[in-house]
Amino acid sequence: MxxxxxxxxxxxxxxxxxxxxxxxxxxxxxxxxxxxxxxxxxxxxxxxxxxxxxxxxxxxxxxxxxxxxxxxxxxxxxxxxxxxxxxxxxxxxxxxxxxxxxxxxxxxxxxxxxxxxxxxxxxxxxxxxxxxxxxxxxxxxxxxxxxxxxxxxxxxxxxxxxxxxxxxxxxxxxxxxSYTLPERQVANGVVDAFVHIVEQYLTYPVNARVQDRFAEGLLQTLIEIGPDALKKPDDYDVRANLMWVASLALNGLIGAGVPQDWATHMIGHEITALYGLDHAQTLAIVLPAVLEHQREAKGKKLLQYGSRVWGINDGTEEQRISAAISKTREFFESLGVRTRLGDYQLQHDTIAPLIAQLEAHGMKKLGEHRDITPEASQQILEACL
Amino acid sequence: MxxxxxxxxxxxxxxxxxxxxxxxxxxxxxxxxxxxxxxxxxxxxxxxxxxxxxxxxxxxxxxxxxxxxxxxxxxxxxxxxxxxxxxxxxxxxxxxxxxxxxxxxxxxxxxxxxxxxxxxxxxxxxxxxxxxxxxxxxxxxxxxxxxxxxxxxxxxxxxxxxxxxxxxxxxxxxxxxSYTLPERQVANGVVDAFVHIVEQYLTYPVNARVQDRFAEGLLQTLIEIGPDALKKPDDYDVRANLMWVASLALNGLIGAGVPQDWATHMIGHEITALYGLDHAQTLAIVLPAVLEHQREAKGKKLLQYGSRVWGINDGTEEQRISAAISKTREFFESLGVRTRLGDYQLQHDTIAPLIAQLEAHGMKKLGEHRDITPEASQQILEACL
Structure with missing residues (x-):
């Protein structure tokens, strides 16, 4: 820790x-x-x-x-x-x-x-x-x-x-x-909270058992209640759990004493600023690509995430890591939040301006190892197409 | 919630x-x-x-x-x-x-x-x-x-x-x-934190998914690190997790929005006050008997506890509940903290004074349903012999 x-x-x-x-x-x-x-x-x-x-x-x-x-x-x-x-x-x-x-x-x-x-x-x-x-x-x-x-x-x-x-x-x-919120905002909220948790959890192990268990518990809760949060807008217990999860996802608790990786948020901010996508839409696009790009550095935690959060215990390590990333993408898609730049008609030519903005804002060394350079961000964004 | x-x-x-x-x-x-x-x-x-x-x-x-x-x-x-x-x-x-x-x-x-x-x-x-x-x-x-x-x-x-x-x-x-602590104090600490968590968790379900997951994560962590906390006094990660678990076990977080049952602590306090047992020794004695006495009222959460914390998923509901309570007792014993009044040479005649003290201190309606009367406390203490 x-x-x-x-x-x-x-x-x-x-x-x-x-x-x-x-x-x-x-x-x-x-x-x-x-x-x-x-x-x-x-x-x-x-x-x-x-x-x-x-x-x-x-x-x-x-x-x-x-x-x-x-x-x-x-x-x-x-x-x-x-x-x-x-x-x-x-x-x-x-x-x-x-x-x-x-x-x-x-x-x-x-x-x-x-x-x-x-x-x-x-x-x-x-x-x-x-x-x-x-x-x-x-x-x-x-x-x-x-x-x-x-x-x-x-x-x-x-x-x-x-x-x-x-x-x-x-x-x-x-x-x-929250009962009267449009479905899109609720879905965005689930994705935003989910990504907050992942960004404080999916890095490398530092034997912070409590923080890991708390992060996993929050993710499991979001996965359990996500569908009903959309289908049953006036289910008190579902909305109560969603509200408390979202607060605990970013109140400092699960991030205390562990490495963090906010690359997804930083890259996502630029997409919103230039192309107007909802904040959570950008996260749903960028996170799977960041996890894929960093699958080696994040390998141990990706395996733990797959096992404890998604019950993925069979197959080779590579297969389990791929399955964990796929499950993440599928969860966002199941909420109606798309996970590709192309879903918003953003093609390859939209990437260079994003990289320029990242550089202009000093976001040149992202990730828990500070190794997500503009070149790496470029690769990540290309994988988002 | x-x-x-x-x-x-x-x-x-x-x-x-x-x-x-x-x-x-x-x-x-x-x-x-x-x-x-x-x-x-x-x-x-x-x-x-x-x-x-x-x-x-x-x-x-x-x-x-x-x-x-x-x-x-x-x-x-x-x-x-x-x-x-x-x-x-x-x-x-x-x-x-x-x-x-x-x-x-x-x-x-x-x-x-x-x-x-x-x-x-x-x-x-x-x-x-x-x-x-x-x-x-x-x-x-x-x-x-x-x-x-x-x-x-x-x-x-x-x-x-x-x-x-x-x-x-x-x-x-x-x-x-904490490295220089005597083994007995470390074992007591693990038991004290464990019981704090249980007293905010093992009541009846109110669909507080986050609080349940957090409580379960803290209990799992204690079970994982308990043995090494005794065997490896200078293992930094073990002691770090123990220290953070113990703080989170009773800082208001896992008890927010859920029913609580402090009967074990209240009965335990009287044992310490009259007979001088360590605080945690009294908890290790009283908790299994409280869970047994309340096995019907706490049934749903005892099954959840058995499954999620101890991996108990086979057998009838009655068998699983019994197994969950046994596992709890065995965990305390494995730390060297005994779980019977008789282990401290306290026999049946020591119970009446304890009940008199509970009554004197207004502890006549304990538990999440306020149904642990002095008569119920008597039954619980008899089951502790």
């Missing part, structure tokens, strides 16, 4: 009806701003429920945070915060709204150009507004961690940031709030 | 050599008091290492906190805190020292008789000194939760307490600090 620090002070308030606790969770004298996405928060009644949960407060609202939240939109929210004396943020939505809220929390307290927050991966953040979240879309885990990703539309850059100051103070996880 | 709150702000600093980080972890201007147990902290050099880790500070010391820490001893530590203007506590030891430090942290700030802290299960705690821990004995999980147990020797009472104010600010987990 590698040395590690684990620290996660976010309070999770889990279960049906917990939005009514907001008035106790938000500091008594705070002037909150509710941040949300499109019209669905209004249409489904969640926004009204949140306002009721806040009691007599005079809460401001900022809607219109888009999927892959943009620096441009969030900068307008920062203006509202500054002009209106807002001192507490409340994100109502999925990972995009929560990531965006984290950026606003930091940018509102940032003295110079907030773009620096993204070009320095959050390293220059010295203070941030406190914030909480009401989660409606189980997927990214942003509700229980201190990181986010923001896109600058004007230059097609999608960049991550994190800071110890950006943990939500609380997150309300009410599984019933 | 049941509704739940999960909140755990303790920072874990894990790995060999982390004691040197103490100077950064303890607030710069604090006046700390180091609390520890017997002479082993001095003999092994851990105390000196801690003092060196604290840098130039003028740290006070309070040694002599015993296993099953007593109200009497801890009251002396409270006096030191008050007389010397101590404003930060640092526990160096295992669960007893950490539990005791939690009590001192609360009692030092308590205006009336601190005995009330124990008679009200911590409900009256309004403030507490901040504290950190350096863990030397993986077992109780106290290093990553907000509860403790203290014994009042004069009346043979061993009572639990907890408070949201009693999370350690940090805990340093250096597996090498």
């Amino acid at each position: 590698l040395n590690f620090d684990f620290y996660n002070p976010t309070r999770i308030c889990f279960g049906e009806g917990r939005i009514k606790d907001l008035d106790k969770l938000v500091p008594a004298n705070a002037r909150p701003l509710i941040l949300y996405g499109g019209s669905s928060a209004e249409r489904t009644g969640t926004l009204a429920e949140v306002k009721a949960g806040l009691g007599d407060r005079d809460a401001l609202q900022f809607g219109g945070i888009e999927p892959n939240p943009t620096f441009e939109t969030l900068s307008k929210a920062v203006e509202v915060v500054r002009n209106e004396g807002v001192d507490f943020l409340l994100a109502v939505g999925g990972g995009s709204v929560i990531d965006g809220t984290k950026f606003v929390a930091a940018a509102a307290c940032y003295d110079s150009d907030p773009w620096e927050i993204l070009t320095t991966n959050g390293a220059k953040i010295k203070s941030a507004l406190p914030f909480g979240t009401v989660l409606t879309l189980p997927a990214t885990g942003s509700e229980m961690n201190n990181g986010g990703v923001v896109t600058r539309q004007s230059i097609h850059a999608k960049l991550p940031f994190r800071s110890k100051l950006l943990f939500p103070q609380f997150s309300v996880l009410d599984p019933t709030k | 049941l509704n739940f709150d999960f909140y755990n702000p303790t920072r874990i600093c894990f790995g060999e050599g982390r004691i040197k980080d103490l100077d950064k972890l303890v607030p710069a201007n604090a006046r700390p008091l180091i609390l520890y147990g017997g002479s082993s902290a001095e003999r092994t050099g851990t105390l000196a290492e801690v003092k060196a880790g604290l840098g130039d500070r003028d740290a006070l010391q309070f040694g002599g906190i015993e296993p099953n820490p007593t109200f009497e001893t801890l009251s002396k530590a409270v006096e030191v805190v008050r007389n010397e203007g101590v404003d930060f506590l640092l526990a160096v030891g295992g669960g007893s020292v950490i539990d005791g430090t939690k009590f001192v942290a609360a009692a030092a700030c308590y205006d009336s008789d601190p005995w009330e802290i124990l008679t009200t299960n911590g409900a009256k705690i309004k403030s507490a000194l901040p504290f950190g821990t350096v863990l030397t004995l993986p077992a109780t999980g106290s290093e990553m939760n907000n509860g403790g147990v203290v014994t009042r020797q004069s009346i043979h009472a061993k009572l639990p307490f907890r408070s949201k104010l009693l999370f350690p600010q940090f805990s340093v987990l250096d597996p090498t600090k």
Whole structure:
């Protein structure tokens, strides 16, 4: 096991009806701003429920945070915060709204150009507004961690940031709030959580037995509930398990003390930034190709993954590794999330611009061995066609 | 899944050599008091290492906190805190020292008789000194939760307490600090962690798939490493996994959203208070009898436990349940921890006083169904003979 620090002070308030606790969770004298996405928060009644949960407060609202939240939109929210004396943020939505809220929390307290927050991966953040979240879309885990990703539309850059100051103070996880999600978003959420887990698990063994067992348990749960998450949108237990898995997939726990490989996310970000695919669609495309490209370096863990998660115990090692990668691809496809660039009409000529963007963003040594160079990324993307 | 709150702000600093980080972890201007147990902290050099880790500070010391820490001893530590203007506590030891430090942290700030802290299960705690821990004995999980147990020797009472104010600010987990532990303490630690997990897992199903998988993963890990934890005291990976399992076994995570059954601990506490057995020895005696007594109510989870943790898949349901309970008993015995009252020369006449103590302490409705009455406890204890 590698040395590690684990620290996660976010309070999770889990279960049906917990939005009514907001008035106790938000500091008594705070002037909150509710941040949300499109019209669905209004249409489904969640926004009204949140306002009721806040009691007599005079809460401001900022809607219109888009999927892959943009620096441009969030900068307008920062203006509202500054002009209106807002001192507490409340994100109502999925990972995009929560990531965006984290950026606003930091940018509102940032003295110079907030773009620096993204070009320095959050390293220059010295203070941030406190914030909480009401989660409606189980997927990214942003509700229980201190990181986010923001896109600058004007230059097609999608960049991550994190800071110890950006943990939500609380997150309300009410599984019933996910009942009205479109099937595509639910499927994307399952894939996103699955890939988060894999990226902290499928590297090389360091005898971190607990982390391995936890990762495997989360993957097994996603495989068990994935189909019903699509078929039975109002099955409470299915959505409750999906919501809790997605939070635990990226709250620091399974990644503590083990090597990590975020190559799939980094390559995927560039596909979204240039060609507009959903985040999870890019992951479903890139992950199988990364595993295939790294099948030797990841061999031992791929065999363990195949055996413990998929029950693959017969055949040669090569056959078992291939079967484990195939099962992964088939799982994504079974959810309706396609796994080839060609499924989105992206051909070979789309790869060179992606490599150029990876290089421009310093993503030249990806993977747990830092050996996924631009040349390797090129090979991986060619295998995604 | 049941509704739940999960909140755990303790920072874990894990790995060999982390004691040197103490100077950064303890607030710069604090006046700390180091609390520890017997002479082993001095003999092994851990105390000196801690003092060196604290840098130039003028740290006070309070040694002599015993296993099953007593109200009497801890009251002396409270006096030191008050007389010397101590404003930060640092526990160096295992669960007893950490539990005791939690009590001192609360009692030092308590205006009336601190005995009330124990008679009200911590409900009256309004403030507490901040504290950190350096863990030397993986077992109780106290290093990553907000509860403790203290014994009042004069009346043979061993009572639990907890408070949201009693999370350690940090805990340093250096597996090498456990190398010098006597075999008996290591075996006790494995049993204690195992029983903590079982008490949050073996109740009735509420479709909490993640919590079940995590609990099963922790149990599997203990079963895998248990023998080597005794045979190879300086195997870093074994001790690292043991230490992290023990913390995760009782940090709130696997118990969030599921029914719990602490009957084994409550009955065990009385055995320790009256007859002086080690805490884990009492658990190894009581747990198999509780599972047997509740085999119908716990049937579904016992079958799941048998299958997933022990690989028991053949035979009738009754046979599989019996096999799962037998495996549990055999595991404890394999570690050298005996599982019968008779192994400690405690005969039938020792039971009536235990029941009287359970009644005196209000432990009349134990178990996840609150149906373990004093009569049921009597039956359970008779089955422990």
